[in-house]
Each structure stands twice: as C-alpha cells, then as structure tokens.
Amino acid sequence: MSHMPANRPPKIQLTDVHKAFGPKVVLDGIDLTVGRGESVVVIGGSGTGKSVMLKCVLGLLTPERGSILVDGKEVVGMRSRERTQVMQKFGMLFQGGALFDSLKVWENVAFGLIQGRKMPREQAHEIAVDKLSQVGLAPSAGDLWPSELSGGMQKRVSLARAIATNPEIIFFDEPTTGLDPIMADVINDLIVKCVKELGATALSITHDMASARKIADRIAMLYKGKLIWIGPADEIDRSGNPFVDQFIHGRAEGPIKMELRA
Numbered sequence: 001m002s003h004m005p006a007n008r009p010p011k012i013q014l015t016d017v018h019k020a021f022g023p024k025v026v027l028d029g030i031d032l033t034v035g036r037g038e039s040v041v042v043i044g045g046s047g048t049g050k051s052v053m054l055k056c057v058l059g060l061l062t063p064e065r066g067s068i069l070v071d072g073k074e075v076v077g078m079r080s081r082e083r084t085q086v087m088q089k090f091g092m093l094f095q096g097g098a099l100f101d102s103l104k105v106w107e108n109v110a111f112g113l114i115q116g117r118k119m120p121r122e123q124a125h126e127i128a129v130d131k132l133s134q135v136g137l138a139p140s141a142g143d144l145w146p147s148e149l150s151g152g153m154q155k156r157v158s159l160a161r162a163i164a165t166n167p168e169i170i171f172f173d174e175p176t177t178g179l180d181p182i183m184a185d186v187i188n189d190l191i192v193k194c195v196k197e198l199g200a201t202a203l204s205i206t207h208d209m210a211s212a213r214k215i216a217d218r219i220a221m222l223y224k225g226k227l228i229w230i231g232p233a234d235e236i237d238r239s240g241n242p243f244v245d246q247f248i249h250g251r252a253e254g255p256i257k258m259e260l261r262a
Contacts, residue, residue, distance in 0.1 A: 009072030028225030091167030106142030
C-alpha cells in the first residue's frame with residue numbers, strides 16, 4: 001500500500017488492463033494513472049485501441065483482466081446501481097459530436113441534466129444557456145436545431161453538453177476530428193479553458209498532435225496494445241523513442257509499418 005492519504009487516490013488508475021476481440025489483442029497490459037485535475041492525452045494511430053481503452057474506463061466494455069479504479073473504486077465488474085453513480089462523475093465529448101437531431105441545441109446541452117439528474121426543464125434551460133455562453137455561443141443558438149449549425153458550432157455544443165453536469169472527469173474522443181486547423185485550435189482552447197474552470201480531470205484520445213500538445217499535461221502513446229511512452233507534453237519532441245518520433249512527425253518511413261491489405 002502506498003502512503004498517500006486514504007481519501008486522495010488518483011482520479012483514474014488502470015493496472016495491467018487486457019482486452020481482446022477473439023484472436024485480436026487490442027490492449028495488452030495497460031498501466032496508466034491520471035491524477036486529480038490532470039489532463040492526459042493518449043495518442044496513437046487509427047485502430048490502435050484508444051477508443052477501446054476509453055470504453056473500458058466507461059464500463060461499456062469489460063477487460064479480460066486488469067483493474068480500473070475511479071477515485072480508488074474498482075469499476076471492472078461493478079454492479080449497475082453503483083455504475084450509475086460513477087457515471088455521474090463523467091462528461092463526454094464524442095467523436096463527431098453525436099448530437100440528437102430531434103432535440104433543440106439547448107435540449108442537447110441539458111440532456112444529462114433532464115434525463116440523468118431529473119432536473120426541471122426551466123432550470124436545465126438556464127444552465128444550458130450558461131454553458132453555451134462558456135463555449136462562445138449566444139442564448140439564441142439554444143433555440144436552433146443541430147442541423148442548422150456548422151461543424152465547428154456543433155462541436156461547441158457538444159463541449160457545452162460535456163460540461164453541463166459539472167463533471168469531475170471529462171473524456172474527449174478525437175475532439176478535433178473533421179474540423180479545419182483554425183476551428184480545431186479554437187476547440188482546443190475552449191477545452192483547456194472549460195477543463196480549468198471546472199477543475200476537472202481530463203482523459204482524451206486523439207491522433208491530432210496539435211491538439212495533444214495544447215490540451216495535455218502528459219501524453220501517452222499507444223502502440224500494439226501497449227503504452228510505449230508516457231511523459232510530460234513538452235518532452236515529447238525529446239522522447240528518444242523512434243515510434244513516437246515517427247508518429248508525431250507523421251513520417252511514412254520508420255518502425256511503424258502501415259499494414260497494407262493485399
């Protein structure tokens with residue numbers, strides 16, 4: 001046992017997490033600790049298992065073995081009532097935004113408050129408008145339908161929804177996918193601002209290095225089911241790891257071989 005105060009375990013702790021789909025091993029013994037108020041970004045190519053790792057923490061997938069602690073509590077195999085309580089700590093920004101077309105923008109933002117917290121609609125509407133202003137959208141945007149918004153505005157709405165319940169932990173799944181570089185930078189700035197304002201802990205996955213550098217305190221690289229490098233974001237250029245170097249510079253040549261299908 002470590003001598004940390006019993007009431008202050010890390011926010012998230014993965015130990016020796018394994019996940020396979022049939023013969024395909026996706027996570028091959030993952031160890032990762034995310035401290036309170038820390039922003040950790042996991043980078044890696046498409047299909048390397050970044051999303052699978054997030055889904056294991058969220059309890060959407062169950063690892064074959066290993067431990068995942070949230071605030072010191074084991075979530076692997078947790079019963080559904082307890083899981084509901086843990087899920088209330090989480091906010092989530094999904095890849096592509098994943099807004100409900102049939103709900104107005106403010107209802108999308110307030111979804112977790114109305115559905116999850118059973119909050120009265122008027123009160124939820126007030127919070128939604130406040131969260132929209134935090135991501136730079138006017139109250140009038142709340143009355144639009146998602147289909148009336150540009151991609152960048154949809155992403156802002158998704159961010160407002162992710163922070164609406166004042167979560168302790170926010171997951172960002174490829175937050176800048178599909179955005180042009182300038183809008184991506186705007187979203188990265190908003191993520192940093194919103195996470196700091198909430199004092200939240202953030203765990204993100206991305207293959208966008210500009211995004212990783214901007215939002216991470218620490219970066220971890222996932223390759224072939226293992227985290228092959230973990231370190232402070234500002235040290236990634238001096239990782240001394242040829243896999244990391246190849247990835248962050250986007251080089252075709254290097255130890256990571258593209259598996260070309262015949």
